[in-house]
Amino acid sequence: AITAQCHQTRYGVQQMFLSSPYDPTAVESGTLPHAVRLKCGSETRDEKNWIGFQYGDQLLYVYSVYPHKVLQVRKEDGACVEKWSTADYLPLFQASLAAEADIHGSGSATLVSNPDGDDYYLALLHYLTRKERVYTSLAYKFEAKPPFKVLGVSKPLPLQGSTRAFASSLLVLPEQGKVVIGYGVANAEARALVMDVRDLEALFECSKETT
Numbered sequence: 001a002i003t004a005q006c007h008q009t010r011y012g013v014q015q016m017f018l019s020s021p022y023d024p025t026a027v028e029s030g031t032l033p034h035a036v037r038l039k040c041g042s043e044t045r046d047e048k049n050w051i052g053f054q055y056g057d058q059l060l061y062v063y064s065v066y067p068h069k070v071l072q073v074r075k076e077d078g079a080c081v082e083k084w085s086t087a088d089y090l091p092l093f094q095a096s097l098a099a100e101a102d103i104h105g106s107g108s109a110t111l112v113s114n115p116d117g118d119d120y121y122l123a124l125l126h127y128l129t130r131k132e133r134v135y136t137s138l139a140y141k142f143e144a145k146p147p148f149k150v151l152g153v154s155k156p157l158p159l160q161g162s163t164r165a166f167a168s169s170l171l172v173l174p175e176q177g178k179v180v181i182g183y184g185v186a187n188a189e190a191r192a193l194v195m196d197v198r199d200l201e202a203l204f205e206c207s208k209e210t211t
Contacts, residue, residue: 014046018059018078036078040071051123053109055145062148065103065125065140066093070148089150092140099136101127106137107169107182111144119144120151124167124181137167137183139200154203159193161185172197 019035040063041047050071051062061080063069067087073080087093096103109123120141127136139154159165159181169182179200181193 013044014048015043016041016047016050016061018073018075036076038073038078038080040073040080040082049104049106051105051107051109053111053121053123060148062105062109062123062142065105066096066150068142068148068150070146084147086147086149089153092150092153095153096127099127099129100131101129101134101136103127106167109142110170110172112141112172113174121148122170122172122179124170125153126167134163135166137162137165139170139181139203141204152204154200155206157181157193157203159183159185160191161189165191 016038017035018038020033023033038047038050038061051065053060053062059073059075060083061071061073063071063082066089067085068089069082070084071080072083092103104126106124106126109121111119112122113119121144123140123142125138125140127138128134137157137159139157141151141153143149143151156162157167159167164186165183166185167181167183169180171180171182172178173180174197177197179195179197181195182190183193184190
């Protein structure tokens with residue numbers, strides 16, 4: 001999905017749109033598909049930071065990290081409905097209260113095969129403080145099946161320029177044992193953090209010790 005923003009008037013807001021992958025045959029025939037607006041949320045305020053993921057043949061989005069609300073989306077016309085909502089992982093909410101920050105999603109979720117237990121989705125989130133507008137980016141895990149409950153949240157990711165850094169993409173390379181996190185700094189620089197999977201897991205273990 002992509003977001004679109006209109007700056008022509010003071011009423012311009014960001015919205016979520018879904019576009020099809022590039023198809024060269026469609027370009028040649030002149031039948032380009034058009035992006036469709038995802039019809040959940042509000043048309044009069046910003047809609048962004050949804051976390052997209054594939055579950056079987058269904059396209060789903062995490063609309064809210066806490067409570068953890070998951071939407072099902074119809075690709076053809078953007079129609080969507082809230083399917084699941086859970087609020088079991090209280091440390092996530094408590095940390096946002098302590099920091100006086102709002103919780104937002106980032107990028108998309110990736111299904112991770114876990115040889116030592118159940119599979120899970122790995123995703124990114126960030127806290128944004130209400131006064132100073134400071135970012136703190138973290139990884140989190142949620143169930144690989146409905147109702148997609150939150151399983152754990154990491155310690156802050158070691159991003160350079162972290163208070164101004166916004167993590168926007170996530171790639172897991174299981175054969176190499178690496179995780180690649182793409183992020184921007186101050187809307188001016190594009191960077192990538194490459195971590196061993198073991199180092200990322202250690203951030204989750206440290207988080208357990210402090211919650």
